[in-house]
Amino acid sequence: MAKNFLKHIKTRFGEGNYAGDEFGGAGGRDGSGLPTGDPGNFMFATGIECSYPTIDHGKTRRDLLAECGHYDRWKEDLALVKDMGLKVLRYGLPYYSIHLGPGKYDWEFADQVMAEMQRLEITPILDLLHFGVPNWLGDFQNPELPVYFAEYAEAVARRYPWVRYYTPVNEVFVTARMSAKDGIWNEQLKSERGFVTAIKHLVAASIMANQQIAQVRPDCIIVQSESAEYIHELRANPCARIKLENKLRFLALDLLYAHHPDADVLNYLYDNGMTREEYDWFMAGEPPGYQVMGNDYYGRNERIILPNGEECTSMDVLGWYNITHEYYLRYRKPVMHTETNVFNAHEAPTWLWKQWVNILRMREEGIPVLGFTWYSLIDQVDWDIGLAQKIGKVNACGLFDLDRNPRKVSVAYRQLLQEYGQITIVPHGEMFQVTKEPAILKVEV
Template structure:
């Protein structure tokens, strides 16, 4: 009887532990281990809170970089990012302080912090506008905003050519709503016309700014950061106002990605000042770069309206997965969880793991998820009232407190990083590498 082929294998290669087997099977490695920063790997990030809107009819500037001590402790803060084992940081330069006037810039602080970030090898997602503009630009009703902001974007990209990832304007929808619809920030207006005006100026500024970035970095990756919202109306008969609001949450990305809104939204836009010529301009095509749809999710992003009109927070009825999946089916962009936290320091580790479950569910559906962000590195101030007043309330939502001491969520995040830090963006992502070629494929399949 002929002997088994295994006999030949044993004679030639031995009885196990074969040379080459140490490189793993077709499934790749488990993904365990702290993030390496390799291209194609999932991006675990944190962010440094950098909002700077004005309140009090433009007389008071809320600069969270200052209020949370970053101007004093910026070197320590960047070291904490490294100490966490993180390779990626969402970071915003103080636009209102840098852009002094048309063609005039003050780079003193920016150069110091940017050079240190580059030296530390941190991958930066650079935020260029975060809820405010320089005093000389006024507010979001200014039609000159897109040209001046575009100049600023080009100047930043030219000065820091090593930066590839950008968020041109953080949370466009929230910026327009808080500034022109809810009357909290900047112009502090409360009208549909003001909201549409702010929206079109912001989206146009993002588009023009992206074009200027792409002139210097044709391979730029644009991580749009937008609030993932939904309102549950618990009434047998729905109201037009609430249902329109659930459609308007898509408005910034519809204009940005040249996605035609439905008839109700188009009628609303034209009624409130968006001309047909402006609409056609937005619908002409997408801005350049690799476009990533970043969705931010906090418990307050979901609301319930009860039959009597009472509004209650309804965190996690749908959750990041279900809401973001709606956005994905609308735009078919790779996604990123770009912001989350909770104001209860003891509850924060559980919230972190719940958000991670949402990430894993999204990956299981086959949607490419670029990364996850705990926002922010350091505790914040007065976000419990949306920065509407200067009360000085500390929001214990950071990985570290204002004394730069770790909160419980810091260790939870480290545990998550040790377990998942080397997973790829998509399963079998080892086969693919991000390249430095410009984004050119725009074909729907």
């Protein structure tokens, strides 16, 4: 009786562990182990909460870097990032206190922090505008904002030329809504026209900042952090207003990525102050560099409107995967999970794993996911009320508390890093490493 093929293979090559298997075969790496920071690797990150809007009609500045103790303990905070095994940090320099006026800057704090970050080999995703502007610029109704903010972005890029990853304007949609529609921050308006004015100024500021950064770093990677939201209206006859709201959540990215919105959204823009000339300017094309769509997701991002009009937070009905998948199909950009947390420290480890399941599901769809961020490194203050009042309530959502003691979620994150820390952005991502070549392609095919 003739030998079967396995007998021939075993006679010639042995019982297994064949030569060559270490190169991605049965003996290849599985992606476990702490992150190495190699190009093409998935980016595991945290962030340091850095919001600085004004409330009380400009009389009170909510600087979370101060309220959470970072100005005094920045070196300790950066060491915690390093100790966690993380290579990436979403970090916001305090724009309002650095940009003192046209062409005038105070770099003292920024220089110290950035030098230490470079020494520790932490890759920053540098956040340039996080919910507020310097007093001399006023607020987001100021049409000069794009010009002066672009000046600041260029100054940052030239001062720290080793930085490649940027978020020019964090959460444009949320910034405009909270400042000009909900009446909570900065200009504290409650008008549709104020909202449209804020959002067009913020997107224009982001675009022009991106232009200036690209002159210094033609290979810049722009991680646009935006809130992934949805309103579930439980009525047999949904109202036109909620339908419009579920389209307006795309507005910031539509303008940023030159994606024509639906006709009712376009009419809304024209009805509330956007000119045809301004609209055509936004639709001319997306900004330079490599564009990454960062989606922030908290369970409270989803809301339910009951038949009687009552509103409740739905906590993870669609979840990050379903909402972000919708955004991905709209813009076709590489994705990053740029923020998540829960305020209940006991529930945080489970929430972390749930978010990771969402990311694994996205990867199974073949969608390139650049990274994941637990936001933030340390606990926050008053975010349960959107910073509307200065009460000082601690939100237990950090990897560490305000005394820099680890919370349970930090243990879970370390476990996640140990298990998945060396995976690539997509399977076999070694073939498609993030290179330092300048971004040059304009047309996507």
